Amino acid sequence: MRMRIDPVTYTPxxxxxxDLRVRDAMSKNLIVLGPEATMLDAQIAxxxxxxxxIPIVIxxxxxxxxxxxxxxxxxxxxxxxxxxxxxxxTEKVYTVREKIPLIQAVKELQKRxxxxxxxxxxxxxxxxxxTNNDVTRAVMLRLNEEAxxxxxxxxDLMARSMSATQERPGxxxxxxxxxPMDLDAAGTFAGLVKKAxxxxxxxxxVARRAAxxxxxxxxxxxxxxxxxxxEAFLSDQDITILSRDRGPGIPNVDEAMxxxxxxxxxxxRALGFGAGMGLPNMKRxxxxxxxxxxxxxxxxxxxxxxxxxxxATHQENATEEKT
Amino acid sequence: MTNRKPQTLSxxxxxxxxxxxxxxxxxxxxxxxxxxxxxDVLANxxxxxxxxxxxxHRNIVAVAETRDVxxxxxxxxxxxxxxxxxxxxxxxxPIYSSPLTVYEIAGRLYVAGVGREERCGPQSPxxxxxxxxxxxxxxxx
Numbered sequence: 001m002r003m004r005i006d007p008v009t010y011t012p013x014x015x016x017x018x019d020l021r022v023r024d025a026m027s028k029n030l031i032v033l034g035p036e037a038t039m040l041d042a043q044i045a046x047x048x049x050x051x052x053x054i055p056i057v058i059x060x061x062x063x064x065x066x067x068x069x070x071x072x073x074x075x076x077x078x079x080x081x082x083x084x085x086x087x088x089x090t091e092k093v094y095t096v097r098e099k100i101p102l103i104q105a106v107k108e109l110q111k112r113x114x115x116x117x118x119x120x121x122x123x124x125x126x127x128x129x130x131t132n133n134d135v136t137r138a139v140m141l142r143l144n145e146e147a148x149x150x151x152x153x154x155x156d157l158m159a160r161s162m163s164a165t166q167e168r169p170g171x172x173x174x175x176x177x178x179x180p181m182d183l184d185a186a187g188t189f190a191g192l193v194k195k196a197x198x199x200x201x202x203x204x205x206v207a208r209r210a211a212x213x214x215x216x217x218x219x220x221x222x223x224x225x226x227x228x229x230x231e232a233f234l235s236d237q238d239i240t241i242l243s244r245d246r247g248p249g250i251p252n253v254d255e256a257m258x259x260x261x262x263x264x265x266x267x268x269r270a271l272g273f274g275a276g277m278g279l280p281n282m283k284r285x286x287x288x289x290x291x292x293x294x295x296x297x298x299x300x301x302x303x304x305x306x307x308x309x310x311x312a313t314h315q316e317n318a319t320e321e322k323t
Numbered sequence: 324m325t326n327r328k329p330q331t332l333s334x335x336x337x338x339x340x341x342x343x344x345x346x347x348x349x350x351x352x353x354x355x356x357x358x359x360x361x362x363d364v365l366a367n368x369x370x371x372x373x374x375x376x377x378x379x380h381r382n383i384v385a386v387a388e389t390r391d392v393x394x395x396x397x398x399x400x401x402x403x404x405x406x407x408x409x410x411x412x413x414x415x416x417p418i419y420s421s422p423l424t425v426y427e428i429a430g431r432l433y434v435a436g437v438g439r440e441e442r443c444g445p446q447s448p449x450x451x452x453x454x455x456x457x458x459x460x461x462x463x464x
Contacts, residue, residue: 186382191389211388211390212365212366212389215365215389216362271378271380271382272378272382275362277360277362280366281362284366
């Protein structure tokens with residue numbers, strides 16, 4: 001039985017469509033004509049700029065009509081190609097506002113079978129044209145940006161990992177990659193950590209604290225992040241556990257450090273996770289603990305000394321100081 | 324059922340009608356912890372203890388291993404998957420199953436004196452070391 005809970009299905013394509021507005025996608029280099037231009041002018045402009053429709057404006061940007069290829073053909077058939085566009089243009093033009101979500105404009109294009117939509121600003125001025133091509137290009141660009149950002153995050157993570165590794169020669173290192181929601185893997189890192197510290201002949205209490213800190217870090221990355229890397233560095237005196245993930249960070253770290261606070265969902269809570277004790281457990285088990293949790297990724301560093309100066313202060317069973 | 328305080332896994336198991344699913348043994352039993360929250364067990368289960376839980380998925384094995392509990396007791400006769408058993412075999416964590424509820428299991432072990440301060444065991448006479456306790460229903464005199 002694989003215990004793996006799929007993250008909420010999310011389609012980047014749709015998300016980009018909702019995220020983008022018409023003005024992000026529309027063409028702003030407008031080819032326009034005045035009403036006094038002829039249908040021949042319109043035909044030439046369409047051919048030269050490879051467009052299938054021309055907005056007709058007065059005062060530079062006040063839309064009064066639209067001439068399409070269909071209109072040109074009709075003028076040709078009527079042998080009236082030298083007539084002013086004002087005579088043949090479509091006057092009742094369907095338009096969209098620049099600030100509406102792109103998805104809404106896409107629906108209009110599909111519903112009405114239009115090839116293009118003039119885009120108006122709040123002052124009813126023509127500011128762009130939107131075609132299906134514009135939509136596709138804008139969405140692709142956005143997806144590409146997101147992919148590049150994700151690659152960059154991955155590269156940053158790798159770079160941080162490499163620098164940490166190369167820093168100290170003669171240090172035993174354990175590394176494990178963690179996939180989001182892969183609960184089957186929970187405990188793998190903790191098991192390796194425990195084995196490694198035990199081999200160094202530390203006290204059972206120290207071994208247990210290292211294992212607990214490692215386990216909680218591991219579960220946190222599995223449950224709450226988009227995946228990450230867990231590392232442990234063992235020297236003669238101590239073990240440093242480093243947990244780094246790909247985000248989305250922790251909005252309020254102080255709150256997350258409080259016992260009982262949890263953002264885990266119902267499914268994992270039913271399995272006994274999400275008690276809101278992970279971070280407090282990690283802190284209590286460590287001799288040194290630090291956390292930073294920007295949206296780009298959470299980093300937790302924990303050091304556990306092999307020979308703690310005073311056993312009493314490091315018993316993880318010891319109740320926390322009451323104030 | 325004897326009144327003697329159980330000291331080992333097999334002694335404790337027979338007291339709570341538990342049968343071994345994985346491993347067996349005579350590991351020491353000095354305490355008991357009842358919880359279904361994994362982090363709570365990691366934080367608070369005493370040393371050499373039995374962990375009583377209704378959780379039956381494979382993650383309980385890693386928790387038991389991390390915390391060094393002597394054995395997991397799955398309460399209420401809840402089924403334990405082969406996957407979980409295999410993991411327990413690999414990490415050498417005994418898993419027992421008891422048909423009793425968590426409450427009944429804890430009650431029997433408590434009454435028998437498991438996990439209570441030695442000086443306050445059922446056999447110890449009240450004194451300055453051990454204040455007289457409230458009598459618990461069903462507790463052997």
